[in-house]
Every structure is written in structure tokens, then in C-alpha cells.
Amino acid sequence: MHQFHCPVVDSKGKTARELMNIAAKEASEGRVRKMNLIWLEAAGCSGNIISLLDAKYHDLLFFLSNVVDMRYSNSLMAAEGHKAYQQFLDTLKTEFILVVEGAVATKAEGRYNIIARDGERPVTSMEAVKLAGSAAKYIVTAGVCSSYGGVSAASPNPSGSVSVPDFLQREVIRIPGCPGHPEWIMGTIAHLVYLGRPETDDEGKPLMFYGITIHDRCSRRSYFDKGIFAEKLGDKECMFKLGCRGPITRTDCPVREWNHNVNWPVEDNTPCIGCARRGFPDGMEPFVRY
Numbered sequence: 001m002h003q004f005h006c007p008v009v010d011s012k013g014k015t016a017r018e019l020m021n022i023a024a025k026e027a028s029e030g031r032v033r034k035m036n037l038i039w040l041e042a043a044g045c046s047g048n049i050i051s052l053l054d055a056k057y058h059d060l061l062f063f064l065s066n067v068v069d070m071r072y073s074n075s076l077m078a079a080e081g082h083k084a085y086q087q088f089l090d091t092l093k094t095e096f097i098l099v100v101e102g103a104v105a106t107k108a109e110g111r112y113n114i115i116a117r118d119g120e121r122p123v124t125s126m127e128a129v130k131l132a133g134s135a136a137k138y139i140v141t142a143g144v145c146s147s148y149g150g151v152s153a154a155s156p157n158p159s160g161s162v163s164v165p166d167f168l169q170r171e172v173i174r175i176p177g178c179p180g181h182p183e184w185i186m187g188t189i190a191h192l193v194y195l196g197r198p199e200t201d202d203e204g205k206p207l208m209f210y211g212i213t214i215h216d217r218c219s220r221r222s223y224f225d226k227g228i229f230a231e232k233l234g235d236k237e238c239m240f241k242l243g244c245r246g247p248i249t250r251t252d253c254p255v256r257e258w259n260h261n262v263n264w265p266v267e268d269n270t271p272c273i274g275c276a277r278r279g280f281p282d283g284m285e286p287f288v289r290y
């Protein structure tokens with residue numbers, strides 16, 4: 001179903017794109033240089049780097065050309081093995097942004113998650129996050145696992161996974177979601193590089209993306225307000241009684257939409273499962289109830 005947005009909502013949807021445009025203009029006029037970026041994949045599914053690759057307005061090439069110099073990403077960089085790890089170490093001596101996706105596995109001294117080898121010595125993501133986390137200018141957690149523990153820290157949590165803020169005890173900017181929307185990630189980083197730290201809520205989530213609840217802008221809200229509820233998946237009414245977590249989940253999914261901004265879960269007959277909330281997934285289950 002095509003939605004017609006009011007100008008205010010529409011402008012919200014464009015926020016990330018405008019930030020990227022500012023970045024491109026500033027960079028092309030030589031006023032601000034790009035900032036180095038290290039993207040660490042810790043204990044997680046790598047869904048956030050895949051989400052980033054799916055960005056369209058603007059796309060990843062634009063982001064890499066105008067906003068950051070991605071010095072380390074084990075999924076995207078050309079270098080391998082020792083050369084790649086050396087690039088990570090060299091970047092620690094520069095001014096850089098650290099992005100972490102995935103939680104930090106702490107059990108068995110972090111050996112549940114080995115990301116590199118230093119000679120013969122295995123390097124855990126726990127060690128890498130600690131090293132980079134103490135040197136980074138800004139730390140951004142991409143996805144719910146690095147932000148709050150998420151799926152990686154779900155009960156019984158065999159790897160002893162914890163969130164990055166809990167592990168580092170340092171201020172971070174959280175971009176939760178399973179995964180984070182590419183525009184949330186790129187927009188936040190563009191803001192850091194060209195405008196400084198964005199305004200956040202008390203959990204460190206940028207208000208420009210996490211300032212409203214899904215329920216605030218949901219296309220089924222009029223059903224909720226009239227007390228008309230879906231009885232099963234596929235019904236067109238409000239899914240509150242099927243367990244929708246939209247009223248307690250703060251993201252702009254209804255106005256931003258996913259997969260090149262074409263759709264989002266409620267519009268596709270799936271209740272919101274609260275994937276951007278602290279406590280996901282254990283605290284949000286069951287995802288559907290009758």
C-alpha cells in the first residue's frame with residue numbers, strides 16, 4: 001500500500017539524506033576531511049554490515065567517498081591476514097570512529113570470537129574492542145547486540161556476551177535494531193564527522209532516528225484508537241492484541257521503511273518485535289501471542 005506522508009513526516013524520512021548531502025558539500029569544498037573508521041564485527045551475525053551494503057539514499061560508495069575512510073572492516077577491506085590486522089593497529093594511532101556490531105564475548109577470555117592473528121597469537125574481539133575503544137574519538141554501536149547484548153547475550157548466553165557500553169564503561173552512541181537501518185548508521189556517522197555529536201536520549205540513541213515510537217506513526221494507529229484489533233496475522237487491523245511492541249519501541253520505521261524504503265514489518269502483517277529495545281529478544285518474547 002502506498003502511503004502519503006505529511007511534510008513533517010516526509011522531512012523526517014529525509015534527515016539522513018540531508019546529512020549526507022551536507023557531508024558531500026563540505027568535503028567537495030575542502031572544509032572538512034573524512035574521518036578514519038574501524039568497523040569491528042564482534043559476536044553477532046554480521047547483519048549490520050549487510051544492512052549498510054543495502055543503503056540506497058545515499059549508497060555505500062557515496063558514504064565511503066564523502067564521509068569516512070573505512071580503514072578496517074573484515075567483510076569489506078581488500079587486505080587479509082596480518083596485513084589487515086596491521087592496518088587496524090596503524091589506525092589506532094589516528095583520529096578515528098569505532099563502529100562495533102555484535103556483542104563482546106567475554107567467557108574463556110573472549111576466545112568464543114577470534115577476529116585476527118597477531119603472528120600465531122589469536123586476537124579476540126574482546127581485545128580488539130578494548131584496544132580500539134580506549135583510543136577512538138567516537139564509539140558507535142551498530143545493531144542491538146553491540147548496543148544492549150541482544151541475541152548474542154540471550155539466555156543462557158553461553159559465550160558470556162555483553163554490550164559494548166557495559167564492556168567498555170565509556171560513552172557510546174547506540175544505533176540498536178536487528179539490524180540497524182543503513183540510514184540510521186550512515187546518518188549518525190555523517191553527523192559525527194561534519195556536525196559533531198548528535199542529540200541523543202538518555203541511552204545514547206540519536207533523537208533524529210529514535211525520537212518517536214513506532215506506534216506514533218503507525219499506519220494502523222486509527223484502528224488502535226477505535227479499539228479495533230486483528231485476531232490473526234494477515235488481518236488488516238491493529239496488531240496490539242497479537243503482541244505488537246510498537247507502543248514501547250522508539251524508531252522511525254513507519255516513515256523510513258526498509259529495503260530501499262519500500263516497506264516495514266507492520267505494513268507486511270508482522271507485529272513489531274521490539275528489536276531496537278533494551279531487553280530484546282528475551283524481554284520481547286513471545287513475538288506473536290494469541
Ligand code: SF4
Nearest residue numbers: 218221238239244246
Ligand atoms: S500495529 Fe502496533 S504499532 Fe501499529 S497501531 Fe497497532 S499496536 Fe501500534
